[in-house]
Amino acid sequence: MGTKRKKLNVYWMPAFIAGIVWIVSGCSGSGGQMKGNADPDSGSGKKENVPAEPVELVIHTNNGGTAESFDANYGDRIRKKFPDYKINYIQSKAGSTLQDLLATGQRVDILFQTDSYYFELAESGKLQFDMTDLAKKHGVNLGAFEPQLIEGLKTSGGGKLYALPVSNMIxxxxxxxxxxxxxxxxxxxxxxxxxxxxxxxxxxxxxxxxxxxxxxxxxxxxxxxxxxxxxxxxxxxxxxxxxxxxxxxxxxxxxxxxxxxxxxxxxxxxxxxxxxxxxxxxxxxxxxxxxxxxxxxxxxxxxxxxxxxxxALPTFKDKPKVGSQSMPVVFGITSMAKNKDAAMEVIKYLASDEAQIAEAKKGNMPVLTSDAVKKSFAQDTPFKDKNWGALYYNQIAPAVTKNSYLLSVEKVFTPYVQQVMEGKKDLNTALREAQEQAEKTIADAKLKK
Incomplete structure (x- = not known):
């Protein structure tokens, strides 16, 4: 992710994906031969680009997760790794949605969500920031990630890298x-x-x-x-x-x-x-x-x-060995971030070999391709002996291009499946009505921009 997405059954989805979006994953370089993402302070023992003045990073998502959940999944680890950084997570709720924060002049340095909804979130505040040069500057090895994850993010970003994945789901x-x-x-x-x-x-x-x-x-x-x-x-x-x-x-x-x-x-x-x-x-x-x-x-x-x-997910005869698309959780630096170097170091750490291995052991699917990281999956859980090779049996399907209408259109579409299953509509009618309603939803959204 259940939603992640940000909703769970077509019915209990909101609660589940709000929880799923907290998941951080583990993985490293490809096949043990491609160099992975090094820990930010590996080697010299000093962090890169540590500023002279104290750093505060404000982090936000629209999944509604509590501060306790954020700390358990991200905050505690980030603070331990960067004790000189003040990590301020602002929960999304009435009065503190992203739009509320921006209206009051509150700076937000890092946004996170599943990739399906990240672009809508960032675009809603016009906070997109191309991290390509910054990732290169900080030594982030994009080749160590699952290729479909980076390709999908760049495609959805029109060639720009607006976020990096830190955990995955299929x-x-x-x-x-x-x-x-x-x-x-x-x-x-x-x-x-x-x-x-x-x-x-x-x-x-x-x-x-x-x-x-x-x-x-x-x-x-x-x-x-x-x-x-x-x-x-x-x-x-x-x-x-x-x-x-x-x-x-x-x-x-x-x-x-x-x-x-x-x-x-x-x-x-x-x-x-x-x-x-x-x-x-x-x-x-x-x-x-x-x-x-x-x-x-x-x-x-x-x-x-x-x-x-x-x-593994069953496959279509004309798509042998092709599984689902992935649904990674991604972190992105905003255009208004005060200290983009510090923000980049935090995201680099979440995608580092160290962090990915630790999270993979807990059952969070890696975003890197190293065999060593993949083999560590779920090893610290009661389910370590399950058939986790299923996660890698199929190829990940190419990611569709994400845009700011995805969540709104999904809300229109999925209830029609229920109506077809209940016999209230035949499939052709349901798809035609979904098309018409989705077109209206997109038109209305454009008027609000």
Whole structure:
């Protein structure tokens, strides 16, 4: 990330992504041969560009996370590394949104969000700052990062580097081993196609002992927003929504309509007026397979309630070995930052080998490519023996170009999936209406600029 994004189910998404956005990740140089990002004060033992006067860095995001959450995930580590810096995090809430802060003349030095929403956040305050030269000046090795992450950020920035990734997320498929064992169905495996996955879902979907079991579901916003065909919600050149593209029919049919034909899935949606989701996987539990963020197991308290594992995201036959797009958390220096060198040192540290390895051990997906960092993933968690190779089985799909309309258009689009699943609209009608509503949303947003 659940949203990160900044919202979680099409229904509990806001709370989840607000939490997900705190995740920081771990990784280093490529294959142990490419030099990674060194710790800011490695070698000489002195930090670069330490100013003579005290430094205060003001950090903000619009996810609403508390100061305690920020400190636990970022602040405490930053302060320990830079004891001479004053780190001031300002929570986004009534009276202290980014617009509120700017209206009162409050400086903001660093913004962070998932990449999907960072550009909208920075553009809303006209705070974009190209970090390309500063990253070079401070010795940040862009070649040590997962290539798709940097390429995606530069594409969305029109060739400019407005932020750097510090943690990552992709979509994977979790499965409840207990349900597969109960019904004698073979476990999923890495490298499965969507057709094979739907066959497994049919075998699990059933009534047993008065309980309805569901074979498969996915989080609509996450799987659609990070889809394997890299179809954007909004075309970057025309600034028009893309929901009349036939690719959306295939994606929604595969991810939702096909599994939704199974009786238990149909009955659940009809009676509950929602799609099966996280609670049906961990709490009830009646769900066999669930596609969600790679950070999921580390973001809830009761993942141990079931016997689970994970596999790589199933793939389309015309897109072999292509998984989801990534959803990294990114930190960016603002154009109004008072001490850009100090801000760069903080971000460089968060992306350093030292910080990435430490966070990878906690279950935060790396942004660097080093095998050593990848192998450290989840090693300090109760889940260290799970199939974490699934995170790297597929290639990351090319990132779509992000723009300032993405969040608004996503809010328009995802409820239509629910309406189609409930039988309130056919798919063609839903996509046409989503297109029309999204066009109006974009037009209204342009008028406010």
């Amino acid at each position: 979509q994977v498929m979790y499965y409840n081993k207990g349900l597969f064992d109960k019904f004698g169905v073979p476990y999923p495996k890495d490298g499965m196609s969507w057709d094979e996955t739907m066959d497994l879902a049919k075998k699990l979907d059933r009534e047993d002992g008065g309980t309805s079991y569901i074979g498969f579901t996915a989080s609509p916003a996450h799987i659609l927003g990070n889809n394997q065909y890299s179809v954007p919600y909004v075309d970057a050149k025309t600034e028009k929504p893309t929901f009349l593209d036939d690719a959306w029919k295939k994606l929604i049919d595969t991810y939702f309509l096909q599994p939704g034909k199974n009786p238990s899935y149909q009955n659940f949606v009809t009676s509950k007026k929602k799609l099966p989701y996280r609670l049906e996987f961990t709490d009830t539990p009646i769900l066999g397979m669930f596609v969600f963020n790679s950070s999921f197991p580390f973001s809830i308290p009761n993942m141990n309630a079931i016997n689970w594992d994970l596999v």
